[in-house]
Amino acid sequence: MNLNELTGHEINKLLARKEVSAIEVTEAVLKRIGKMDDRINAYVTVRSEEALREAEEIDKKIQRGEMGSPLMGIPIAIKDNICTRGVKTTCSSKILHNFQPPYDATVVAKLRKAGVIFIGKTNMDEFAMGSSTENSAFGSTHNPWNLNAVPGGSSGGSAAAVAAGETIFALGSDTGGSIRQPAGFCGVTGMKPTYGLVSRYGLVAFASSLDQIGPITRDIRDTAILMNLICGHDPKDSTSLNVPVPDYTQALVNDIKGLKIGIPKEYFGEGIELEVREAIEKAIEALKKLGANVKETSLPHTEYGVAIYYLIATAEASSNLARYDGVRYGYRTKSERRKAKGEMVQMYEDTRREGFGDEVKRRIMLGTYGLSAGYYDAYYLKAQKVRTLVREDFDKAFKDFHCLLTPTSSTPPFRIGEKIDDPLKMYLSDIFTISANLAGLPAISIPCGFTKGGLPIGLQLMAKPLNEEMLLRVAYTFEQNTDHHLRKPVLDADKKIATDDH
Numbered sequence: 001m002n003l004n005e006l007t008g009h010e011i012n013k014l015l016a017r018k019e020v021s022a023i024e025v026t027e028a029v030l031k032r033i034g035k036m037d038d039r040i041n042a043y044v045t046v047r048s049e050e051a052l053r054e055a056e057e058i059d060k061k062i063q064r065g066e067m068g069s070p071l072m073g074i075p076i077a078i079k080d081n082i083c084t085r086g087v088k089t090t091c092s093s094k095i096l097h098n099f100q101p102p103y104d105a106t107v108v109a110k111l112r113k114a115g116v117i118f119i120g121k122t123n124m125d126e127f128a129m130g131s132s133t134e135n136s137a138f139g140s141t142h143n144p145w146n147l148n149a150v151p152g153g154s155s156g157g158s159a160a161a162v163a164a165g166e167t168i169f170a171l172g173s174d175t176g177g178s179i180r181q182p183a184g185f186c187g188v189t190g191m192k193p194t195y196g197l198v199s200r201y202g203l204v205a206f207a208s209s210l211d212q213i214g215p216i217t218r219d220i221r222d223t224a225i226l227m228n229l230i231c232g233h234d235p236k237d238s239t240s241l242n243v244p245v246p247d248y249t250q251a252l253v254n255d256i257k258g259l260k261i262g263i264p265k266e267y268f269g270e271g272i273e274l275e276v277r278e279a280i281e282k283a284i285e286a287l288k289k290l291g292a293n294v295k296e297t298s299l300p301h302t303e304y305g306v307a308i309y310y311l312i313a314t315a316e317a318s319s320n321l322a323r324y325d326g327v328r329y330g331y332r333t334k335s336e337r338r339k340a341k342g343e344m345v346q347m348y349e350d351t352r353r354e355g356f357g358d359e360v361k362r363r364i365m366l367g368t369y370g371l372s373a374g375y376y377d378a379y380y381l382k383a384q385k386v387r388t389l390v391r392e393d394f395d396k397a398f399k400d401f402h403c404l405l406t407p408t409s410s411t412p413p414f415r416i417g418e419k420i421d422d423p424l425k426m427y428l429s430d431i432f433t434i435s436a437n438l439a440g441l442p443a444i445s446i447p448c449g450f451t452k453g454g455l456p457i458g459l460q461l462m463a464k465p466l467n468e469e470m471l472l473r474v475a476y477t478f479e480q481n482t483d484h485h486l487r488k489p490v491l492d493a494d495k496k497i498a499t500d501d502h
């Protein structure tokens with residue numbers, strides 16, 4: 001087994017026993033990136049020299065017997081909307097193509113302190129708006145399981161990098177599914193924590209009432225270990241929850257006997273592809289055999305999820321993205337028109353027209369429309385009211401169930417280009433992940449099978465706020481009794497890459 005294909009906890013053991021060095025692990029990951037990333041395009045920035053220097057320092061510490069955190073010396077990839085001091089943070093947008101934050105996001109500062117090695121920044125849909133990583137100013141990311149398929153989005157770079165062995169684990173962000181959907185599409189594990197559990201300080205804001213940072217990993221133990229480090233109260237984020245953070249590794253018990261798992265019937269209607277349905281049904285059978293008590297339930301307001309998400313998220317985005325005007329940082333137009341007209345406003349307009357991609361412009365316009373006088377009550381306010389109904393559906397369901405189980409997505413990974421000209425179709429690909437963000441719930445996607453064409457299928461679990469431990473327990477038990485997470489894409493440079501249709 002190559003070092004770059006191991007999990008974080010496996011590497012931790014090898015490092016502690018001094019059987020490998022942090023440099024060797026970092027080199028293995030960098031070598032893999034060198035070999036693969038011209039085809040996968042998971043990274044926007046790779047920090048080869050700096051990462052090796054960091055690894056050298058870590059090795060010295062380990063030699064001195066200063067092995068602190070379980071994450072020490074392990075390479076991580078960070079989505080390019082999470083601020084890293086002195087390292088470009090572009091949000092895969094032309095408007096931030098040269099932006100070097102003067103500070104670290106809280107999660108990055110925590111990881112730095114724990115001695116994690118920062119390999120690089122990963123590609124994404126521009127400002128996290130999208131479900132395929134095709135909306136990037138730096139080109140699409142390709143799915144390691146089939147290079148003609150999308151890796152999902154918006155954290156497609158992070159998920160593809162984990163799946164392709166181009167990092168050990170990664171951080172993504174999830175506003176409507178952007179950790180879970182790409183994790184599902186790439187056959188890895190992705191968790192969106194409860195809203196407020198992980199600090200958003202230094203996460204470039206898309207829709208502030210929905211955004212959360214979370215881990216993308218090769219197994220559940222790594223998810224728990226990363227959660228232990230990134231969760232916790234942060235006075236720099238006013239929405240950060242001031243609650244104790246448990247040791248999530250304690251939730252990794254291989255036992256779900258007697259747990260009640262609900263299957264919301266609205267998630268199994270029309271539009272779900274047969275192979276997805278079959279994989280989920282098999283997973284349900286497996287969980288039943290392991291002792292879970294599985295029953296159908298209902299979340300009646302599910303059908304409004306996509307509509308209200310695209311009002312609330314765009315409204316918040318239109319406000320958050322007002323700051324990109326070419327004045328303080330980022331891209332500024334070269335156009336001379338403002339001089340001719342003598343107008344500052346012309347500079348803003350030209351900068352934004354040239355700096356933002358089409359999807360971002362579409363969102364800003366939708367959001368501005370939904371918030372405008374005369375439409376506010378009918379759209380934005382109404383959406384907020386329905387959001388409450390969605391949350392109440394969950395409150396009710398969690399009176400009867402420990403967790404809920406659904407597919408992560410209604411389809412397997414689709415082809416690059418398939419939905420890019422049809423925004424509505426693209427928006428519908430988040431139909432199963434959006435509700436957890438609207439209700440602020442924790443949710444996880446884990447691999448649960450493959451299509452006949454060899455593409456991964458993801459299973460989603462949701463629990464009540466701050467019950468991440470329940471998700472980890474069920475996911476861990478499933479993982480211990482199945483082997484979907486162990487399968488790896490065949491992607492060696494010397495082997496022929498699968499390019500046929502799926």
Ligand code: GLN
Pocket residue numbers: 128129130131153154173174175176177178179206313430
């Ligand atoms: N795909 C959804 C969107 O385009 C969700 C994105 C996300 O979670 N950042 O808004």
